[in-house]
Amino acid sequence: xxxxxxxxxxxxxxxxxxxxxxxxxxxxxxxxxxxxxxxxxxxxxxxxxxxxxxxxxxxxxxxxxxxxxxxxxxxxxxxxxxxxxxxxxxxxxxxxxxxxxxxxxxxxxxxxxxxxxxxxxxxxxxxxxxxxxxxxxxxxxxxxxxxxxxxxxxxxxxxxxxxxxxxxxxxxxxxxxxxxxxxxxxxxxxxxxxxxxxxxxxxxxxxxxxxxxxxxxxxxxxxxxxxxxxxxxxxxxxxxxxxxxxxxxxxxxxxxxxxxxxxxxxxxxxxxxxxxxxxxxxxxxxxxxxxxxxxxxxxxxxxxxxxxxxxxxxxxxxxxxxxxxxxxxxxxxxxxxxxxxxxxxxxxxxxxxxxxxxxxxxxxxxxxxxxxxxxxxxxxxxxxxxxxxxxxxxxxxxxxxxxxxxxxxxxxxxxxxxxxxxxxxxxxxxxxxxxxxxxxxxxxxxxxxxxxxxxxxxxxxxxxxxxxxxxxxxxxxxxxxxxxxxxxxxxxxxxxxxxxxxxxxxxxxxxxxxxxxxxxxxxxxxxxxxxxxxxxxxxxxxxxxxxxxxxxxxxxxxxxxxxxxxxxxxxxxxxxxxxxxxxxxxxxxxxxxxxxxxxxxxxxxxxxxxxxxxxxxxxxxxx
Numbered sequence: 001x002x003x004x005x006x007x008x009x010x011x012x013x014x015x016x017x018x019x020x021x022x023x024x025x026x027x028x029x030x031x032x033x034x035x036x037x038x039x040x041x042x043x044x045x046x047x048x049x050x051x052x053x054x055x056x057x058x059x060x061x062x063x064x065x066x067x068x069x070x071x072x073x074x075x076x077x078x079x080x081x082x083x084x085x086x087x088x089x090x091x092x093x094x095x096x097x098x099x100x101x102x103x104x105x106x107x108x109x110x111x112x113x114x115x116x117x118x119x120x121x122x123x124x125x126x127x128x129x130x131x132x133x134x135x136x137x138x139x140x141x142x143x144x145x146x147x148x149x150x151x152x153x154x155x156x157x158x159x160x161x162x163x164x165x166x167x168x169x170x171x172x173x174x175x176x177x178x179x180x181x182x183x184x185x186x187x188x189x190x191x192x193x194x195x196x197x198x199x200x201x202x203x204x205x206x207x208x209x210x211x212x213x214x215x216x217x218x219x220x221x222x223x224x225x226x227x228x229x230x231x232x233x234x235x236x237x238x239x240x241x242x243x244x245x246x247x248x249x250x251x252x253x254x255x256x257x258x259x260x261x262x263x264x265x266x267x268x269x270x271x272x273x274x275x276x277x278x279x280x281x282x283x284x285x286x287x288x289x290x291x292x293x294x295x296x297x298x299x300x301x302x303x304x305x306x307x308x309x310x311x312x313x314x315x316x317x318x319x320x321x322x323x324x325x326x327x328x329x330x331x332x333x334x335x336x337x338x339x340x341x342x343x344x345x346x347x348x349x350x351x352x353x354x355x356x357x358x359x360x361x362x363x364x365x366x367x368x369x370x371x372x373x374x375x376x377x378x379x380x381x382x383x384x385x386x387x388x389x390x391x392x393x394x395x396x397x398x399x400x401x402x403x404x405x406x407x408x409x410x411x412x413x414x415x416x417x418x419x420x421x422x423x424x425x426x427x428x429x430x431x432x433x434x435x436x437x438x439x440x441x442x443x444x445x446x447x448x449x450x451x452x453x454x455x456x457x458x459x460x461x462x463x464x465x466x467x468x469x470x471x472x473x474x475x476x477x478x479x480x481x482x483x484x485x486x487x488x489x490x491x492x493x494x495x496x497x498x499x500x501x502x503x504x505x506x507x508x509x510x511x512x513x514x515x516x517x518x519x520x521x522x523x524x525x526x527x528x529x530x531x532x533x534x535x536x537x538x539x540x541x542x543x544x545x546x547x548x549x550x551x552x553x554x555x556x557x558x559x560x561x562x563x564x565x566x567x568x569x570x571x572x573x574x575x576x577x578x579x580x581x582x583x584x585x586x587x588x589x590x591x592x593x594x595x596x597x598x599x600x601x602x603x604x605x606x607x608x609x610x611x612x613x614x615x616x617x618x619x620x621x622x623x
Contacts, residue, residue: 001502004028004063004092005166008464009147012495013080013502015053020496020510020517021503022053022596026071031059063092063209078104078502086111086579090118097125105142106501110373115144143501150497151490152377158414158460158486159366159432160387167520169510169549169562169574169591176511179236191238192576193548194228195593196221196513198235220512221595224542237513239548239593272337279330280306283323284316290319303520306331351593355401358390358410365390369446370417370437371400372461374462376488378436383407390415390425392446416446428454435461444472452482458484464491490581508562508591519599522562528602537580545597549574550582551589558589 001023005015010027017023031069031277060067063081073079079096081089086109093107105122109115112447120143157175167174176195189429197220204539219237220227228236280302305327365388368375375391376399382389391404391411404411427433433450435443443461450457459476469487476485500507500519508520525531531539531547540546551558553573562574574591584590594602 001025001078001080002028002068002073002076003080003107004060004068004071005080007082007084007491008489009491009494009498010080010082011251012489012491013082013498014278016495017502018053018498020596021499023502024053026056026062026076027055027057028063028067029057030061030069049423062088063095065099068092068096071195073103074099075099076103078106080106080108080498082498086110086114090114093118093122097122101126102141102533104502104504105109106186106498107142107144108147108498110146110148112146115146117177118142119144124404141469145494145498145501147490147494147498148373148377150372151488151493152381153464154493155374155378155434155436155488156381156385156461158488159382159384159434159458167511169508169520169522172402174241174520176237176513177240177258180237191240193239193546193593194223194236194514195239195511195518196237197223197227197231198237199514219516220543221513221516221518222541222546222596222598224540227542262264264450269337269341273341276330276334276337282331283327287320287323290323291317302327306334355405355411355413356408357426358412358426362388362390362426363411364388364431365426365429367392367422367425367427367430367433367450369393369433369435369443370462371398371404371411372436372438373399375434376400376403376438378434379403379407379409383409389484390430392425416442417449422446422450422453427457430454430457432458432460434458437462440468447476447485451476451483455480456483460486460488462490463487464489499534517596519594520548520591521594521599522589522591522603523592524586525584525588529601531590532586534584535580536578536582536584539584541598543595545592545594545602547578547590547592549576549591550578551575551591555587555589562591 001017003010003013003017003025004027005013006029010029014025014027017025058067058071060070064084064458068074068079072094075142079100081096082087083092089107089109093105095560096103096105107115119142126141142368167176170598174192177191178198181230197221198562206335223231283306284295284299287293287302288295291298293301301310302323304325308331310324313324316324366382368379368382368389371379375393379389379400380403381389389409391400392403393411393413394415395401396413401411412421412424414424416422425449426533433447435446437443437446440463442461446460447459450459463472463473466489473485473487475563476483496510500509506521506523508522510520511518523531528543530545536547551573552575558573564565592599614621
């Protein structure tokens with residue numbers, strides 16, 4: 001595998017490929033990055049098979065053709081281009097495709113439209129250059145990803161369900177939730193299925209942390225029903241969907257466009273108008289009672305007097321003259337009220353067309369700090385899940401401001417470190433705070449300020465530096481032991497998705513279970529004798545793989561990448577509640593959970609020889 005980049009994501013991806021997928025990696029970095037002490041990545045030895053998987057660094061100012069050849073791209077299985085500049089990645093991808101037509105490409109691009117066109121172009125180039133390439137290899141030959149898009153689901157899951165062990169399949173967020181050992185006769189909900197039995201028991205309160213510290217027992221991955229029943233009180237990891245447990249949107253949805261009547265006119269203005277209407281009714285009723293006019297004519301005369309368009313009642317009775325004067329006084333009070341209402345409505349509609357303010361009665365929402373590249377993607381996912389959100393952003397020209405305006409999401413413009421900004425976001429009635437600015441110090445300062453306003457607030461803050469994040473987490477946990485605090489790094493969250501794409505687009509994600517890893521993949525049943533013609537129960541091999549879901553979409557209409565978010569209006573096409581007796585047909589596509597060795601056996605791959613280097617392998621079309 002070859003990884004090229006100019007920021008922390010390249011190092012994270014290289015470590016993910018080495019540690020999780022046991023791949024040899026060549027890491028190409030700019031000279032100033034490769035020579036720094038932070039760029040030192042050491043070899044690791046797998047305790048299972050004793051094989052060495054290494055990351056070797058090389059310095060190159062840019063991913064030009066000569067540098068790609070020195071990295072062995074012409075003989076590599078996959079190449080990741082992770083430069084922050086979309087144009088740099090585009091040029092390098094075109095050069096790499098010429099050097100190795102069968103190369104699997106993973107490209108980082110924020111521009112979705114350009115990335116889609118580039119993906120089609122490179123796939124067509126591979127199809128023309130390699131005439132015998134099958135459909136599965138073509139689908140996985142080029143994958144365009146965005147670190148913002150791939151990190152957003154885990155950030156959303158952290159805010160909603162307090163987890164980052166998330167896999168996305170057909171737009172559905174799934175999490176691997178750790179369940180403690182049951183006490184007494186109460187059996188917890190098994191979720192979609194049981195993925196693993198933990199080393200922790202009812203007598204081991206430290207659980208997986210204790211096993212990481214030097215224990216010899218390992219978790220049991222993909223156990224069968226008998227093993228689960230005889231687990232002797234061990235904790236479990238179950239697969240379940242990510243759902244919001246808090247209140248949903250209020251009846252007046254925050255996301256709709258326009259403004260309700262209650263926000264156009266203030267309560268004081270509405271009460272004043274009600275007083276004017278009551279006075280008119282009283283005057284009309286009095287006129288009808290004290291004169292000979294019928295009620296309709298009395299109301300007509302009252303309105304004429306109110307708007308000062310009636311003739312003076314010089315020849316009328318004293319009662320009529322007094323009522324006319326009173327109607328004129330009410331009309332004088334109505335004039336400034338109409339002017340005030342027009343000005344207030346004009347200002348409200350202008351504000352509504354730009355940015356909405358948080359409603360006064362809002363509660364149970366999530367405060368999203370930062371509407372940059374990451375915050376904009378997270379906002380989109382939160383609104384897809386129908387979660388109430390209030391955004392806080394200092395820069396009125398931030399990338400996510402137009403998105404918030406289109407979605408009708410309330411936004412507070414201001415520096416979060418200043419007094420009153422978090423109060424305006426109704427932080428004291430919020431469920432969680434997502435601090436996602438690019439500044440670690442700003443995120444930390446906002447977290448501390450929010451905790452002063454609400455001590456039990458759930459917080460997830462974006463921190464890049466690992467040592468700094470560890471110190472912050474321990475300090476906040478000690479200061480607020482009852483509050484949930486999670487620190488997340490975008491590069492850490494995005495690296496598994498990029499690594500899965502490098503292994504082939506069929507990889508949906510990976511979830512760590514103590515010291516082991518479970519992979520989630522989408523496979524066609526055809527060509528896999530372990531699955532084809534078997535029932536779901538017969539295809540299950542404990543400790544190796546398990547069929548979780550079936551893609552019920554028409555084969556011609558299937559999306560090649562189940563890990564992507566469906567287009568607007570598309571419905572999930574995965575059936576998770578499979579009957580054990582369902583027979584798997586060759587044209588079926590299934591989602592499985594597998595160990596590394598189990599997936600390698602299903603794909604017909606043999607473990608690499610310890611001495612094999614990445615430049616001695618030919619690209620594989622298994623993905």
